[in-house]
Amino acid sequence: MRKKLIAANWKMYKTPDQARDFFRDFLxxxxxxxxDEIVVCPTYLCLDAAVTAAKGSSVAVGAQNLHWEKxxxxxxxxxxxxxxxxxxxxxxxxxxxxxxxxxxxDDTVNLKxxxxxxxxxxxxxxxxxxxEEREAGLTDDVLRRQCMRAFYKISAKKAAKLxxxxxxxxAIGTGKTATPQLASDAHIIIRGEAAKAFGQEFADxxxxxxxxxxxxxxxxxLMSEPEIDGGLVGGASLDPKSFSAIVKY
Ligand code: 13P
Numbered sequence: 184m185r186k187k188l189i190a191a192n193w194k195m196y197k198t199p200d201q202a203r204d205f206f207r208d209f210l211x212x213x214x215x216x217x218x219d220e221i222v223v224c225p226t227y228l229c230l231d232a233a234v235t236a237a238k239g240s241s242v243a244v245g246a247q248n249l250h251w252e253k254x255x256x257x258x259x260x261x262x263x264x265x266x267x268x269x270x271x272x273x274x275x276x277x278x279x280x281x282x283x284x285x286x287x288x289d290d291t292v293n294l295k296x297x298x299x300x301x302x303x304x305x306x307x308x309x310x311x312x313x314x315e316e317r318e319a320g321l322t323d324d325v326l327r328r329q330c331m332r333a334f335y336k337i338s339a340k341k342a343a344k345l346x347x348x349x350x351x352x353x354a355i356g357t358g359k360t361a362t363p364q365l366a367s368d369a370h371i372i373i374r375g376e377a378a379k380a381f382g383q384e385f386a387d388x389x390x391x392x393x394x395x396x397x398x399x400x401x402x403x404x405l406m407s408e409p410e411i412d413g414g415l416v417g418g419a420s421l422d423p424k425s426f427s428a429i430v431k432y
Contacts, residue, residue, distance in 0.1 A: 185388060185389075185390050185412045186219065186220055186390075187218070187219040187220070187390075187406060187412055187413040188219065188220040188221075188222060188346060188390055188392060188412065188413035189219050189220070189221055189222070189413050189414050189416065189429060189430045190221075190222040190223070190224060190245070190273070190275075190307060190348075190392065190413070190414070190415050190416065190420075191222065191223045191224060191416055191420030191421075191426055192224050192247060192275060192278070192394070192415055192416065192417050192420065193223070193224060193225045193226065193229075193247075193420065193421060194247070194280070194417060195226060196226075196421055197225060197226070197229055197421070198228075198229070199228065199229050199231070199232035200232075201229075202225050202229040202232045202233050202236065203232050203236050205223075205236075205421075205423055206223075206233065206236035206237055206242075207236070208423035208424075209242075209423035209426060209427060210236075210237070210240050210242065212423060212424070212427035213240075213241075213242070213427050213430055213431070214240075216241075216430060216431060217241060219413065219430060220241075220243070220413070221241065221242045221243070221430055222242070222243045222244070222245050222273050222307075223237070223242055223243075223244055223245070223420070224244070224245040224246060224247050224273065224274075224275055225244070225247075226247065227246060227247075227261055230244060230246060230266070230269045230270070230271050231269050231270070234269060234270035234271065235270075243272050243273055244270060244271050244272065244273070245271055245272065245273025245274050245275060245304075245305070245307070246261070246266045246271045246273070246274045246275070247274075247275045247278065248261075248274070248275065248276070248278075248281060248295075249261060249262060249263050249266060249274050249276070249295055249298065249299060249304070250262050250295070250298075251291070251294035251295045251297065251298035252298075253298075262298070263298050263299055263301070263302030263304050264302060266302075266304060267302060267303065267304065271304070272304065272305060273304065273305045273306070273307060274295075274299050274304045274305070274306055274307070275306075275307045275309065275348075275415075276292055276295045276296055276299060276306050276307065276308045276309065276333075277291075277292035277295070277296075277308055277309045277310070277329075277333065278309045278350070279309060279311055279313075279350055279352045279355060280355075283352070289328065289329055289332035289333060290332065292308065292329075292332070292333045293332055293333055293334075293335050293336075293337075296308055296333055296334075296337065296345075297336075297337060297341075300337065300341050300342060300344070300345070301341070305344045305345075305346065306344070306345060306346065307346045307347070307348050307392070307415065308333050308345065308346070308347050308348070309347075309348045309350050309394070309415070310325075310326055310329040310330060310333070310347065310348070310349060310350070310373065311325075311326075311329075311349055311350040311351045311352050311355075311369075311394075311395075312325040312326065312351055312352065312353075313352040313353065314352065314353035317351065317353065322351075322369065322372075323372050326349070326369060326372045326373055326376070327372060327375075327376055330347070330373055330376035330377065330380070331376055331379075331380070334376070334377070334380035334381070337380070337381075338381075339380075339381035339382055339385045342380075342381055342385070343385075345377075345389065346389075346390045346391075346392065347373055347377070347389065347390070347391045347392070348391070348392040348393070348394050348415040349366060349369045349370055349373060349391060349392070349393055349394070350393075350394035350395050350415060351365075351366075351369070351395050352395075353395075354394075354395025354396050355394070355395050355396070355417065356396070356417060356418060357395075357396060358396050359395075359396060360395060360396040360397070360398075360401050360405070361393065361395055363404050363405050363407070363408040363411065364408075366393045366405065366408065366410070366411055367408050367409075367410040367411065370391045370393070370410040370411060371410060373391050374386045374387075374389060374391060374410075377389045390412035390413060391410070391411070391412050392411070392412060392413040392414055392415045393405055393411045393413075393414055393415070394414060394415030394416065394417070396418075397414040397415075397416045397419060397429060398419045398425070398429070399419065399425055399428035399429055399432075402414065402428070402429045402432035403432045406432045414429065416429055
């Protein structure tokens with residue numbers, strides 16, 4: 184049985200004070216909840232506040248990005264060791280917004296994944312097709328390419344803690360959710376790529392999250408699908424009540 188993981192991606196929302204307020208209200212709502220793993224990924228600037236606020240709870244904190252180099256003249260960037268030093272234990276890699284607006288490529292996703300695994304961070308690697316690709320019948324090809332290139336030259340042993348998130352770009356922030364069946368079909372393709380790269384046993388244990396307009400109203404249907412091992416939640420994770428309702432679907 185794969186333990187489900189419900190992760191909040193706060194994107195470019197919340198100041199440190201707002202992050203503290205969130206945890207003050209959110210933690211009591213999920214206090215006794217140990218069925219699923221809960222992760223909150225705020226901006227870099229709020230990591231310290233989130234880690235401090237989450238101390239003593241079962242909620243883990245992750246970043247939304249990292250740079251792959253150990254250190255150097257890379258203005259504006261943050262590396263894996265820095266994330267670990269402030270208490271972040273997870274990191275989102277290759278989110279479609281980073282691919283779309285910030286020049287993230289399959290190759291940089293691979294470099295970031297290697298660097299995160301090397302440092303001991305738990306990576307959540309995002310893959311997903313845009314609307315034109317889905318409409319052109321290219322979804323499976325896109326997912327296969329994104330996974331193959333993300334996993335390139337990484338051993339199963341190194342990748343042990345890997346998590347993948349399937350986020351169809353047309354479902355992000357649009358209110359359009361993939362049906363559980365459609366998400367499930369995509370997850371099977373991703374699991375197949377993981378099997379090719381890391382072996383069947385690894386793939387059977389790999390957690391694949393679904394992201395894209397997950398809300399309290401659709402969480403139960405999505406999370407009940409055996410292929411869906413959790414969610415990566417954007418907009419609906421900003422409010423403690425709505426995120427806790429998703430966690431407790
Ligand atoms: P929404 O839940 O706002 O659609 O965002 C999904 C997402 O991009 C999570 O990473």
